[in-house]
Amino acid sequence: MAISxxxxxxxxxxxLKIKKEVExxxxxxxxxxxxxxxxxxxxxxxTIEALQKKFKQISTNNPDAIxxxxxxxxxxxxxxxxxxxxxxxxxxxxxxxxxxxxxxxxVVTAPTIAAVENEEEAEAKSEEEEEDKFEEEEVxxxxxxxxx
Numbered sequence: 327m328a329i330s331x332x333x334x335x336x337x338x339x340x341x342l343k344i345k346k347e348v349e350x351x352x353x354x355x356x357x358x359x360x361x362x363x364x365x366x367x368x369x370x371x372x373t374i375e376a377l378q379k380k381f382k383q384i385s386t387n388n389p390d391a392i393x394x395x396x397x398x399x400x401x402x403x404x405x406x407x408x409x410x411x412x413x414x415x416x417x418x419x420x421x422x423x424x425x426x427x428x429x430x431x432x433v434v435t436a437p438t439i440a441a442v443e444n445e446e447e448a449e450a451k452s453e454e455e456e457e458d459k460f461e462e463e464e465v466x467x468x469x470x471x472x473x474x
Contacts, residue, residue, distance in 0.1 A: 357374045
């Protein structure tokens with residue numbers, strides 16, 4: 327089946343139009359990526375136009391630098407910094423110690439569990455003592471102010 331020249335022309339036009347749209351989109355995406363990575367790497371913000379102008383200057387003044395950067399590959403680009411870990415809570419949870427008994431399984435020993443429970447009781451008792459001490463100081467200061 328032969329395709330008429332009219333159909334051929336419109337398909338060619340459509341093909342070229344689609345190709346241009348895709349390439350323009352890729353070009354924009356490329357420069358947005360460059361802008362983002364440059365900002366992460368240097369901390370400085372530049373417009374895409376400014377980065378394109380700088381690239382043109384570099385490639386005109388030192389074309390060997392462009393070839394060297396391309397040969398170095400993506401490993402030479404700055405990596406995105408990791409997000410900082412959230413700080414631990416002041417009261418860290420202790421992991422119970424394990425004994426070496428069993429076939430590759432960790433067995434929690436009873437004294438460790440008791441030690442954790444004792445530590446929790448001691449903390450609660452300490453908090454109660456602090457509250458009692460504070461109440462005693464309040465009563466004493468009230469008595470002293472009544473005496474005056």
